[in-house]
Amino acid sequence: DVKVTQSSRYLVKRTGEKVFLECVQDMDHENMFWYRQDPGLGLRLIYFSYDVKMKEKGDIPEGYSVSREKKERFSLILESASTNQTSMYLCASSPPAQFGGAFFGQGTRLTVV
Amino acid sequence: QQQVKQSPQSLIVQKGGISIINCAYENTAFDYFPWYQQFPGKGPALLIAIRPDVSEKKEGRFTISFNKSAKQFSLHIMDSQPGDSATYFCAASKMSGGSQGNLIFGKGTKLSVKP
Numbered sequence: 456d457v458k459v460t461q462s463s464r465y466l467v468k469r470t471g472e473k474v475f476l477e478c479v480q481d482m483d484h485e486n487m488f489w490y491r492q493d494p495g496l497g498l499r500l501i502y503f504s505y506d507v508k509m510k511e512k513g514d515i516p517e518g519y520s521v522s523r524e525k526k527e528r529f530s531l532i533l534e535s536a537s538t539n540q541t542s543m544y545l546c547a548s549s550p551p552a553q554f555g556g557a558f559f560g561q562g563t564r565l566t567v568v
Numbered sequence: 569q570q571q572v573k574q575s576p577q578s579l580i581v582q583k584g585g586i587s588i589i590n591c592a593y594e595n596t597a598f599d600y601f602p603w604y605q606q607f608p609g610k611g612p613a614l615l616i617a618i619r620p621d622v623s624e625k626k627e628g629r630f631t632i633s634f635n636k637s638a639k640q641f642s643l644h645i646m647d648s649q650p651g652d653s654a655t656y657f658c659a660a661s662k663m664s665g666g667s668q669g670n671l672i673f674g675k676g677t678k679l680s681v682k683p
Contacts, residue, residue: 459611486669497574497657497675498612505669513670545611549669556602556659557671559611 458482459560461546467566474533476563478546484558485551487529488513489521492543492562504529536567572660574674581681587645589677591658594639598660602671603632603643606655615656616643619663648681655679 462477480487486505490498490513500513502521510521518540522530529548533540543564547557573592581587593601602617618625618632618641625632631644645652655678659671 488670490673495577495675498671498673500670500672503670547611547671551669556600556604556614556617556661557669558614559604561609561611 459546459548459558461544461560461563463563464561465564465566467568468533468536470537470567472533472536472567474536474565474567476531476533476544476546476565478529478531478548478560479527480529480546480548480558481527482548482550482558483526484548485526486549486557487523488547488549488557489519489529489531490545490547491515492545498545501531533565536565538567541565541567572658572672572674574658574677576677577675578678579680581648581679583648583650583681583683585648585681587648587652587679587681588642589656589658589679590640590642591660591674592638592640593660593672595660595672596639597662598672599663600661601632601634601641602659602661603630604657604659604673606657606676612657645679648679650681650683653679653681 488503489501504523520532546560549557603615604612605615606612629646634641658674
């Protein structure tokens with residue numbers, strides 16, 4: 456089974472802090488994604504990466520950056536956390552697109568106070 | 569062009585009934601349509617998916633119906649059970665070209681199956 460592991464289930468951070476969310480997948484997938492999930496808004500794509508050191512902006516990249524130094528690891532960085540970044544963050548990985556859909560981690564519930 | 573519209577927002581069904589969730593998309597370049605199931609406190613899990621070369625796909629009690637000309641697809645859950653109570657998301661993506669593999673999600677349907 457594909458396993459996508461996010462480093463924290465729950466995080467509480469202060470406004471202005473730099474926050475790192477880590478994600479590791481064990482299936483040698485090329486593609487990795489970061490989404491945020493908010494009630495009534497569904498899942499919105501923040502950033503994605505289709506190869507090591509490659510990244511592309513999704514629909515809501517403002518206030519976020521990402522890092523992919525190794526194929527199995529994709530990090531989301533909040534440069535200066537703000538209260539409107541309080542959300543559920545979901546990491547996903549997938550094989551090349553023609554082979555099917557994405558597999559998600561369990562999510563990180565981030566609260567910025 | 570990138571939107572996926574999902575309805576209804578919430579759905580209550582009696583045990584043994586049929587649950588139907590509908591989605592519509594705009595971008596004709598989409599060629600992969602998965603459904604995800606999410607339980608509280610968990611990440612979404614891939615439930616079933618369809619490609620536009622078929623009009624229907626069935627896996628157990630779950631069926632996707634696909635209408636390419638109308639740009640619509642739907643999830644049917646037959647003999648709905650209380651254990652099916654979850655939030656369901658439809659999604660769409662491209663299997664090739666720019667942004668391939670990026671899933672565009674609907675806003676979700678919260679399904680409650682009453683005993």
